[in-house]
Amino acid sequence: MRYLILGSGPAGIAAARAARKKDPDAEVVIVTEECTPPCLRPHLPDLVSGEKEEEAIADPQGKDLASAGIRFAQGRRARRVDAARNRVLFSDGTEESYNFLLVATGGKPILPLSLMGSLGSFLTLNSQSDAVRIKARALRSDVSLVYGPGYLGLETARALRKLGQQVIWVNPGLPRFGNPISGETEAKAIGMLRNNGVTVKEGTEIADLIDRDGKAYTALTTGGERIECSMVVVATERFPSVGFLEGSGVKVGTGILVDEYLRTNVSNIYAAGDCAEVFDVNRRESRINFGWRSAMKQGQLAGENLGGGEKLYIRNTEDYFGLLYGSSLLERMK
16 A cells, blocks of 8 residues: 655644554655755744744654655655546656545745736745745845735744844735634734834735845835835745646645545545645535644544544634644734
């Protein structure tokens, strides 16, 4: 039996370990486009701020995979799934076969249309490599503009201010996906950011971004403001990474549509984590459950089901931000 897992985030690694435990004789393979070791993505802002080093945000799940009998292949991006032949084709021209496939590819940042003509003029915060790049650039800059709603925009602004930057945060409003911060908590957090010297522009968008010379940028807002800065970081919510499934026969809505067993409409293909749109047995509707803990839980359950289990995924209501960071969001703003 061969289990192929796409993605090395919390869902992918948890699934690989669960499948290995359930089926000790099987071949378990993780393939990921990431080139860095698995990391705790919620702590990427801490890497930017200098509060943590790369070793400190390593994902404990990702250690000693080889000794667990799990093959780990990095730097390979899935391009197409041939469900009829049980194969995944990759951008480097290689392919991998499977008996069962788990898709745990997570998400990619949602870029506003107004910035699509300015690619190369801004940085995104989505990976460990991104965080390292942002920190290095910040140390050569003085004024940073952060664009993005919700906790990631807030955390990125906090991290850059902690690093000593003059920070302007353009906060367009509530995120489309994920768990929004409650109004009272967000208001308190924004107030604390302002007290720490962050300039917050609420309820506005970036209408255009002009690259003046590769070192200086002018952002034009929908409110008519001109913001001069030396670095732009787009810290937006993530959209499920599912484009490579086109033509595979796997049904996709916003994310990959799966039942309460995390199984797609193709019987030997499962999905878990931020890329999965899971059927909620309590609400009787399909939902995307963004978040580290839910991804781990889904991955573990999917891995067991790959190995012959029939466990149902039941979503819990969690203290999302406390679990995500291990500390109060407001405590982090201090």
